[in-house]
Amino acid sequence: MVLESLGKSLRGVLQRIARSNTVDEALIAEVVRDIQRALLQADVNVQLALDLTQRVKRRAHDEKPPAGANVRDFLVRIIYEEIRGILGKDRAFDVKPRKILLAGLFGQGKTTTAGKLARYFQKKGVRTLLVAADIHRPAAIDQLEQISAKVGAEFYTDRKETKAERIVQQALARAPPHVAIVVDSAGRAGIDPELIAELQRMRAALEPDETFLVLDAAMGQTAGRSAEAFQKAVGLTGVILTKLDGSAKGGGALSAVAATGAPILFIGTGEHLDELERFDPTRFVSRLLGMGDIQTLLERFEELSNKAEAEKVAESLMAGRFSLRDMRTQLDSLGQMGPFSKIVSMFPGLGAAKVDEKQVEDSQARLRRFRSMLDSMTADELDHPMVIKGDRIRRIARGSGQKPQEVRQLLKFWETTRKAAHGIASNRKLRRQLERQLAGGELKA
Numbered sequence: 001m002v003l004e005s006l007g008k009s010l011r012g013v014l015q016r017i018a019r020s021n022t023v024d025e026a027l028i029a030e031v032v033r034d035i036q037r038a039l040l041q042a043d044v045n046v047q048l049a050l051d052l053t054q055r056v057k058r059r060a061h062d063e064k065p066p067a068g069a070n071v072r073d074f075l076v077r078i079i080y081e082e083i084r085g086i087l088g089k090d091r092a093f094d095v096k097p098r099k100i101l102l103a104g105l106f107g108q109g110k111t112t113t114a115g116k117l118a119r120y121f122q123k124k125g126v127r128t129l130l131v132a133a134d135i136h137r138p139a140a141i142d143q144l145e146q147i148s149a150k151v152g153a154e155f156y157t158d159r160k161e162t163k164a165e166r167i168v169q170q171a172l173a174r175a176p177p178h179v180a181i182v183v184d185s186a187g188r189a190g191i192d193p194e195l196i197a198e199l200q201r202m203r204a205a206l207e208p209d210e211t212f213l214v215l216d217a218a219m220g221q222t223a224g225r226s227a228e229a230f231q232k233a234v235g236l237t238g239v240i241l242t243k244l245d246g247s248a249k250g251g252g253a254l255s256a257v258a259a260t261g262a263p264i265l266f267i268g269t270g271e272h273l274d275e276l277e278r279f280d281p282t283r284f285v286s287r288l289l290g291m292g293d294i295q296t297l298l299e300r301f302e303e304l305s306n307k308a309e310a311e312k313v314a315e316s317l318m319a320g321r322f323s324l325r326d327m328r329t330q331l332d333s334l335g336q337m338g339p340f341s342k343i344v345s346m347f348p349g350l351g352a353a354k355v356d357e358k359q360v361e362d363s364q365a366r367l368r369r370f371r372s373m374l375d376s377m378t379a380d381e382l383d384h385p386m387v388i389k390g391d392r393i394r395r396i397a398r399g400s401g402q403k404p405q406e407v408r409q410l411l412k413f414w415e416t417t418r419k420a421a422h423g424i425a426s427n428r429k430l431r432r433q434l435e436r437q438l439a440g441g442e443l444k445a
């Protein structure tokens with residue numbers, strides 16, 4: 001999960017509150033100290049951390065919970081609201097054909113982020129054109145061309161052109177109608193007049209609907225200064241923070257950028273092109289504190305590329321049929337939604353505070369073993385699981401590198417799922433059944 005260390009510390013604070021018999025001066029002092037330590041370890045600005053914890057302390061003393069509310073729950077709500085407050089305001093962002101200019105320093109992940117944006121738009125049904133306008137680094141053009149092919153986006157550049165703004169003009173002239181245009185600009189080691197002048201010329205040529213600054217979360221608090229400088233120079237409509245999953249300084253970058261007033265629109269949560277999320281401060285804090293994010297989970301279901309296959313599975317369920325082939329489709333869908341640990345973190349109460357990391361890893365490993373066994377089956381076995389006995393079990397085990405008892409466990413899991421799924425009458429019910437399987441631990445090793 002993003003900012004796992006900070007989230008783990010903050011969830012520990014909430015657990016301390018939940019275990020307490022009463023909310024008194026001693027508990028509030030301990031909670032304030034622990035929150036302060038967690039924020040500072042996540043590289044949040046010292047003064048910001050101090051101000052936040054002082055507000056928590058003051059509100060815990062001065063405010064009274066609503067009639068009928070639990071005092072402990074009220075303290076949790078105060079902590080939630082204060083942490084949410086330092087991450088800035090959410091900004092609406094409609095996915096539709098628009099012109100986007102990406103800006104940023106060298107090595108911040110602009111080119112990869114261009115590809116992630118293209119994938120994000122195309123999953124929402126919007127065609128995308130990626131424009132390589134980094135005239136100073138041929139390797140960046142090659143990289144974007146490769147990414148375009150990978151995500152299925154259209155691509156344009158002019159390798160002989162020495163003016164970035166002319167490449168932008170040519171791309172606009174050749175762009176098909178009703179496409180989103182994402183322009184990848186050149187970076188520099190630092191903010192200099194030449195970089196700013198080139199960006200301003202590109203901006204004048206493109207007349208973008210959005211100007212996004214791409215920042216590496218590892219910059220920590222210095223990300224705020226970069227955001228402020230670019231904001232003054234070219235005007236920003238949003239910020240994309242990359243590599244937030246592996247950065248110990250992510251808390252500093254998030255809070256520092258939010259303090260500049262530049263809205264954080266997207267966060268990069270991994271290396272894969274699918275791992276770009278809309279940044280919603282409310283959802284983000286909910287997941288951070290282990291309260292879950294069901295809405296994002298359901299959105300990932302909606303984005304699955306094999307919707308037609310998923311509908312076939314639903315039809316099989318409604319008819320009382322559920323083959324191993326259908327089960328394989330389910331497992332493929334889970335794989336498209338991302339790492340199992342990220343899926344689990346979106347369920348309320350199933351964050352790292354309550355689900356052991358080893359259990360999550362074991363569950364993911366077991367799903368991989370299931371997938372390898374399914375790949376070792378014949379078409380007849382996938383469609384008619386009841387024929388799998390004796391020699392077939394041993395053959396599947398050898399072909400997948402597993403033991404015969406593992407194949408029997410797979411068949412048992414299939415039979416349990418088939419019985420539980422019998423009578424499900426809609427895709428919505430299918431989602432709820434999957435959630436119950438996860439929450440009930442049926443996918444544990």
